[in-house]
Amino acid sequence: MEPLFVIKVGGNVIDDAAVLDQFLADFAAMKGNKILIHGGGKLATDLAAQLGIEQQMVDGRRITDKETLKVVTMVYAGLINKTIVAKLQAGHCTAMGICGADNNAIQAHKRINATIDYGFVGDVDTVNASFIDGALKQGTTLIVAPITHDGKGTLLNTNADTMAQEIAKAMSPYYKVQLVFSFDKPGVLLDKDDNSSVIPTIDKASFEQLKSTNKIVAGMIPKLENAFKALDQGIETVRLGRAQDLPKLIKGDAGTIIVHGK
Amino acid sequence: MEPLFVIKVGGNVIDDAAVLDQFLADFAAMKGNKILIHGGGKLATDLAAQLGIEQQMVDGRRITDKETLKVVTMVYAGLINKTIVAKLQAGHCTAMGICGADNNAIQAHKRINATIDYGFVGDVDTVNASFIDGALKQGTTLIVAPITHDGKGTLLNTNADTMAQEIAKAMSPYYKVQLVFSFDKPGVLLDKDDNSSVIPTIDKASFEQLKSTNKIVAGMIPKLENAFKALDQGIETVRLGRAQDLPKLIKGDAGTIIVHGK
Numbered sequence: 001m002e003p004l005f006v007i008k009v010g011g012n013v014i015d016d017a018a019v020l021d022q023f024l025a026d027f028a029a030m031k032g033n034k035i036l037i038h039g040g041g042k043l044a045t046d047l048a049a050q051l052g053i054e055q056q057m058v059d060g061r062r063i064t065d066k067e068t069l070k071v072v073t074m075v076y077a078g079l080i081n082k083t084i085v086a087k088l089q090a091g092h093c094t095a096m097g098i099c100g101a102d103n104n105a106i107q108a109h110k111r112i113n114a115t116i117d118y119g120f121v122g123d124v125d126t127v128n129a130s131f132i133d134g135a136l137k138q139g140t141t142l143i144v145a146p147i148t149h150d151g152k153g154t155l156l157n158t159n160a161d162t163m164a165q166e167i168a169k170a171m172s173p174y175y176k177v178q179l180v181f182s183f184d185k186p187g188v189l190l191d192k193d194d195n196s197s198v199i200p201t202i203d204k205a206s207f208e209q210l211k212s213t214n215k216i217v218a219g220m221i222p223k224l225e226n227a228f229k230a231l232d233q234g235i236e237t238v239r240l241g242r243a244q245d246l247p248k249l250i251k252g253d254a255g256t257i258i259v260h261g262k
Numbered sequence: 263m264e265p266l267f268v269i270k271v272g273g274n275v276i277d278d279a280a281v282l283d284q285f286l287a288d289f290a291a292m293k294g295n296k297i298l299i300h301g302g303g304k305l306a307t308d309l310a311a312q313l314g315i316e317q318q319m320v321d322g323r324r325i326t327d328k329e330t331l332k333v334v335t336m337v338y339a340g341l342i343n344k345t346i347v348a349k350l351q352a353g354h355c356t357a358m359g360i361c362g363a364d365n366n367a368i369q370a371h372k373r374i375n376a377t378i379d380y381g382f383v384g385d386v387d388t389v390n391a392s393f394i395d396g397a398l399k400q401g402t403t404l405i406v407a408p409i410t411h412d413g414k415g416t417l418l419n420t421n422a423d424t425m426a427q428e429i430a431k432a433m434s435p436y437y438k439v440q441l442v443f444s445f446d447k448p449g450v451l452l453d454k455d456d457n458s459s460v461i462p463t464i465d466k467a468s469f470e471q472l473k474s475t476n477k478i479v480a481g482m483i484p485k486l487e488n489a490f491k492a493l494d495q496g497i498e499t500v501r502l503g504r505a506q507d508l509p510k511l512i513k514g515d516a517g518t519i520i521v522h523g524k
Contacts (some may be wrong), residue, residue, distance in 0.1 A: 072338040073345070079332055086417050089415070094366065102357070103358075140365060154348060242356045
């Protein structure tokens with residue numbers, strides 16, 4: 001099987017034009033199969049504020065009411081997605097921007113929760129692997145905005161990390177999938193205040209040890225648990241690191257690689 | 263050659279949710295090869311006003327400054343495009359929303375004008391016919407937002423009528439192209455105040471006669487001249503009529519059909 005890099009780029013990177021440009025130049029230059037999933041950054045929050053749309057947060061999660069759905073659709077699937085596509089085309093990468101509604105790429109359902117109504121938030125049901133495979137075989141690089149649809153005409157706001165993981169999982173029967181989370185940290189740190197304390201490799205055994213000795217930042221634990229779940233689902237490796245280090249992340253020369261281990 | 267319907271739907275239709283829904287249901291039900299190009303409607307103007315972005319008009323044309331470009335990219339390529347795609351998917355039409363930057367579908371250059379700087383307005387240079395043909399052959403219906411790019415990383419605001427005509431022209435070596443302009447009028451009228459005065463067919467000879475006898479609304483003349491130019495470029499017919507009449511327009515049972523004639 002051929003390798004496929006499924007790369008999520010975080011909101012902090014989107015917000016910094018110089019970092020984003022460098023990241024996109026590096027991404028455009030990457031050979032082989034690749035898919036980019038982008039987050040939203042501060043732009044949607046800023047636009048909602050400018051329009052006087054009040055943002056409700058419950059447990060750190062944004063409630064997506066009807067007006068907020070319009071804002072995220074405009075910002076994620078419109079402005080950010082097409083800006084990225086135009087820049088990649090300039091870098092000679094045949095990019096095509098999509099959201100989950102396009103070609104029924106990612107179908108979701110409105111989140112069901114007994115106590116909190118998250119509004120127009122989607123949890124992923126299906127990924128159209130044959131469409132994605134077809135695009136890859138034609139040399140097209142898909143740029144995915146974190147918006148899905150329910151198949152009944154409604155768009156839904158969906159977490160970009162989850163979308164990256166679901167796409168990676170769906171493609172793993174056909175490719176050796178490398179799932180990369182690129183953001184503003186150099187990887188998983190032993191000491192959260194020391195960027196040089198990156199742990200190069202984590203497998204299940206070392207993860208249990210890190211957890212039991214409290215050597216890992218609490219906020220990192222669910223991310224790593226998700227990563228191991230991804231490995232159980234057939235994904236080859238999960239990599240975490242700085243967007244600025246993309247070429248090194250791809251080669252395994254920077255960031256943290258999470259592997260199954262023995 | 264197989265027939266291909268290249269359909270432009272106007273801004274007034276986009277602005278009316280009930281009319282748009284009916285139009286999309288009819289469009290989804292159409293058999294065969296089809297492409298939809300949509301205009302912008304009032305949404306972009308409204309959003310710009312809400313954001314306090316002043317809209318400059320020169321000779322009835324909007325000047326697209328940097329902030330306005332962001333607004334039209336959000337509204338056209340984001341909100342309108344993805345709303346249409348989600349609704350078509352619900353109608354079992356395999357729709358994929360694109361702008362000109364996606365897969366380098368439509369490349370343009372920033373308009374050059376000695377006296378007026380239109381800002382980020384694009385005039386079309388090339389249409390990627392092989393990409394569009396590939397999508398059609400896979401049964402994908404492209405939904406095109408009126409945004410292009412210059413190949414150097416910059417998005418450009420482009421007239422949707424022009425985009426429809428350029429796509430129709432580019433596809434005419436491979437398909438029998440029927441170019442349809444669907445809007446809020448029943449066709450070309452003999453009497454602008456009488457919607458029952460639709461002229462069913464216009465060819466070059468009858469157009470010259472209508473012009474010389476002043477029997478045609480002045481505003482319609484450039485549209486018709488463009489239509490005849492389209493026919494000279496290999497497009498089979500140009501049809502104009504109401505979005506509500508789409509099924510009849512397709513069959514030739516409503517609206518005005520413009521043909522080359524003898």
